[in-house]
Amino acid sequence: MGGNEFIDDEELLIEEEAQAMRKTVRKRVLWKARLEVAGVTYACAVVDLSLGGARLHFAEPVESGTKVRLILDRFGAFSAAVVWQKGRGIGVRFTDDPQRIADLIGARLPLDVTKAVASA
Numbered sequence: 001m002g003g004n005e006f007i008d009d010e011e012l013l014i015e016e017e018a019q020a021m022r023k024t025v026r027k028r029v030l031w032k033a034r035l036e037v038a039g040v041t042y043a044c045a046v047v048d049l050s051l052g053g054a055r056l057h058f059a060e061p062v063e064s065g066t067k068v069r070l071i072l073d074r075f076g077a078f079s080a081a082v083v084w085q086k087g088r089g090i091g092v093r094f095t096d097d098p099q100r101i102a103d104l105i106g107a108r109l110p111l112d113v114t115k116a117v118a119s120a
Contacts, residue, residue: 028048029049029109030046032045033046035068035069035070045058047089049105051105052093053093054080055090056090057090058085061085062082063082064083064084070092079094079095080095
């Protein structure tokens, strides 16, 4: 029996996300932010960031798939969806237009692969 005969939707999604992540550069940061969940705003901290999403330090429990807004004082608000939470770590995937994110954040951080390679 071959290992690829029985790939479920979750495995396929994980692989697609992994491929998408390889196309963006992730930068470590430590920024105060706010996360809006179901109309309630909570304090959080962004610990790493890419054009595709962010990893946050966030103490409140949130279910995977929950729609949220990440509010960064220096950049504005971004629509996102929770993709995982483990303890106080939470991962969100941006659902806004990638070009908008690149325009707002990418100008201050080299977050795309071509800029990162050119600056190396």
